[in-house]
Amino acid sequence: MIRRLIALLIVLWGLGFAVFALTLPRPAGDDVTDAIVVLTGGSGRLDRGLDLLAQHRARRLLVSGTDRTVRKKELAARTGRPLALFDCCVDLGKESVDTRSNATETAKWLEQHRYHSARLITTDWHMPRAHSDLNRALKGSGIAIVPDAIRSQPGFMTLFTEYNKYVLRLVAAPFGY
Incomplete structure (x- = not known):
């Protein structure tokens, strides 16, 4: 038995x-959400988030899991984006160190801003766990999460x-x- x-x-x-x-998971469409959340760690994630932000697909962007020493000015230079975009609309989350703490940091940020929807950007193979952890951290808050996976191999x-x-x-x- x-x-x-x-x-x-x-x-x-x-x-x-x-x-x-x-x-x-696959990339999402270009629907508008209140916010965009990018989890650090994979190529294409930040660029996707910044592209959508520049296209006014959301009001603000959180980069969750940013190294504590990174500054907006450095990210603007590295990505070739205007510093004004970072100054007005990008927050650097520096409290998380793994997927579970990304979810906690993100949930707190979304609730503080009273957002009702957010686009979650991470790599395709990471999305199921990241999405699950974020939904768990939001605990029925009613915030809609749109998974937007970056394709990889x-x-x-x-x-x-x-x-x-x-x-x-x-x-x-x-x-x-």
Whole structure:
């Protein structure tokens, strides 16, 4: 009986991994939201967020997980965007160090600004866990989150690692972890 249960869990895990790998989220449309949230760490994320902000697809942008030493002036120079865009409409979140703390930092920022909708930008393989953590952090606040995944070509190990992190978060979250 225990062997069958273990075999069933392995099969379910394998099917879940296949679905995860084959159905990575895609970029969202250009719908307008109150805010844009970019999680640091992957190429194309910040550029996507800044492009949408410059196109007036949101009022403000939060860059969550920014290194404490980074300044708006440096980001403006690195991205080739006007400093005025950063000064008026970009906030640098410097409190988070991982996906779960990104969600906490983002939820606090969205609630402080009383936003009703936000576009979440991260890499496609990272989106399921990031989106899940953010929804959990918002705890039924009614804030609509639009997932906007940056397409990538992740290798097997990236997918394998991220899928296991995602499954572990889903299992641990009801226990407060």
